[in-house]
Amino acid sequence: MKNKEGKTIGSINIVTAIPGPKAKALLAKKLQHVPKGPFNTVETFVAKAEGALITDVDGNTFIDFAGAIGTLNVGHRPTRVVQALTEQVNQYLHTCFHVMMYEPYIQLAEMLNEITPGEHEKKTFFLSSGAEAVENAIKLARKYTGRKGIISFERGFHGRTYMAMSLTSKVKPYKYEFGPFAPETYKWSFPYYFYSSLTPLELDNRLLKQFERFFLSEVPPEEIAAIIMEPVQGEGGFVIPSAYFVQQVKAICEKYQILFIADEIQTGFGRTGKMFAIDHFGVVPDIITMSKSLGAGIPISAVTGKAEIMDAANPGEIGGTYGGSPLGCVAALEVIKMIKEQDLLKRSLEIGNAFKQTFTGLQNQCKQIGEVRQLGAMCAIEFIKDPVTKEPNKELVTDILAKAQQKGLILMSAGLYGNIIRLLTPLVITDEQLLEGFTVLAKTILDCCRGT
Structure with a gap:
């Protein structure tokens, strides 16, 4: 995120396109040596991770809302x-x-x-x-x-x-x-x-x-x-x-x-x-x-x-x-x-409440949001093409995930039709990081819903 003077603030810091040059070189090696079966959400390679943040080999820092598919409730590399x-x-x-x-x-x-x-x-x-x-x-x-x-x-x-x-x-x-x-x-x-x-x-x-x-x-x-x-x-x-x-x-x-x-x-x-x-x-x-x-x-x-x-x-x-x-x-x-x-059960509820407050209100601005649901910090947004037919909208989710990634936010989809964004945020995420991630996601959703 940038302030009015154009300076980077917050935790996200994207300095190259994704993937960057070092990641592209590693991707070429992956293509040569690893079968195509294993899927990758983000086309870059980690260099360091801490808490709810991941920095890649090109120096880009992301907020992690995927948590290794729910593996990191206590975050990356917890000290103890x-x-x-x-x-x-x-x-x-x-x-x-x-x-x-x-x-x-x-x-x-x-x-x-x-x-x-x-x-x-x-x-x-x-x-x-x-x-x-x-x-x-x-x-x-x-x-x-x-x-x-x-x-x-x-x-x-x-x-x-x-x-x-x-x-x-x-x-x-x-x-x-x-x-x-x-x-x-x-x-x-x-x-x-x-x-x-x-x-x-x-x-x-x-x-x-x-x-x-x-x-x-x-x-x-x-x-x-x-x-x-x-x-x-x-x-x-x-x-x-x-x-x-x-x-x-x-x-x-x-x-x-x-x-x-x-x-x-x-x-x-x-x-x-x-x-x-x-x-x-x-x-x-x-x-x-x-x-x-x-x-x-x-x-x-x-x-x-x-x-x-x-x-x-x-x-x-x-x-x-x-x-x-x-x-x-x-x-x-x-x-x-x-x-x-660290009372992470309480923290999970806080994350879920913040998510609900942020994205339930967004439904009024984006008719493609069919449902916002969560239980604690297990949070999801379901996207549809039309509120009447409720036809699943996988294409919109694909677009949102790709654009959010370029802005420094790691997300994953879910659902039988791939039309759901799921959030598996580390429970140790700070309030500032959570707000920053929610801000990026909300803006990306609105931009994609409006076709910009």
């Missing part, structure tokens, strides 16, 4: 996490928990058993990625129940490995031409109130009746091991169900002795204003999967569940060479302490 990692590196890097155990693994398991929803006895084990957590939650559900069927939801995203991909709803780019997929997986409809002519309660009840019919027409409940749900859909567009809907799905689970798995990989660790999003809905899951912001950028994932479910697997049946690495464990311990000691 870096210190804990440094101390751990000086002791040992990796022994593999299956060979020689280490205390941080036990400490983190104990902490997650304490802070995850429910007062029942719990147990936890660790893996390296969110998809691995989902895979192992399914393995445990099948082992414990003796059943095979798994139900997920339309627009849900659960990962890119084959079971996780089978549970994921969006075909392109995640599933197209990668089949066949895992059998005994089924999809249920998830409420999307914005596109419905019914009231939320009417839509909920209609879907719930469909679920009961599903057990008559598709597969009996006695063959379903688990239902897996993101309490707020992530890649699906930050779609928020009612508490009634989630509670009734849990009631169906209890009625038929089906396990309820909460996928908190994107929603967990303060993103929604509570430690876990499921806490907003008055439901206690049987199993919960975690990753992303658990490790502040260090790969680690976790599966926590009722002790009797977790003990269904015999020794050697679950695990992995790098699961719960010492570095991931010590990072996660510090992340949880930061969230508590």
Whole structure:
């Protein structure tokens, strides 16, 4: 941003086009040595990151509203996490928990058993990625129940490995031409109130009746091991169900002795204003999967569940060479302490309120804004072509993201149609940085809506 004298103020500092010359040279090497499959939101390369800021190899500084797709609730390179990692590196890097155990693994398991929803006895084990957590939650559900069927939801995203991909709803780019997929997986409809002519309660009840019919027409409940749900859909567009809907799905689970798995990989660790999003809905899951912001950028994932479910697997049946690495464990311990000691749950609510105040008012100036929604700092803006037809407007979102990037703001899209801008701002972002980012985004939206 620049003041009246043309001097740069604030945190953003763009000194070249994006990509700059050094980034272009690296992009040429990437084209030569890396397959085209991995997607990149920003066509430049990081040199340094701190808090909510990223500086690239050409000296451009951005405000990060993507947070490594929700991985950085405590920000880039938090001091206490870096210190804990440094101390751990000086002791040992990796022994593999299956060979020689280490205390941080036990400490983190104990902490997650304490802070995850429910007062029942719990147990936890660790893996390296969110998809691995989902895979192992399914393995445990099948082992414990003796059943095979798994139900997920339309627009849900659960990962890119084959079971996780089978549970994921969006075909392109995640599933197209990668089949066949895992059998005994089924999809249920998830409420999307914005596109419905019914009231939320009417839509909920209609879907719930469909679920009961599903057990008559598709597969009996006695063959379903688990239902897996993101309490707020992530890649699906930050779609928020009612508490009634989630509670009734849990009631169906209890009625038929089906396990309820909460996928908190994107929603967990303060993103929604509570430690876990499921806490907003008055439901206690049987199993919960975690990753992303658990490790502040260090790969680690976790599966926590009722002790009797977790003990269904015999020794050697679950695990992995790098699961719960010492570095991931010590990072996660510090992340949880930061969230508590810095009151980042409150900060998440503050970010969400500021977002709502800023962008709800913008709807009056831009008819292409269909809905502004958030739960804590899990924030989204849905764009449409027309308020009557509500036809999704992916082209406008693409334009906004590209122009905001050139102005120094990193954003990501979401949704089945790619017509939603999602914000995953680090919760440690300063008020000044938040305002600066909101200002850039608001101006970019208005300019693009007006065709300038």
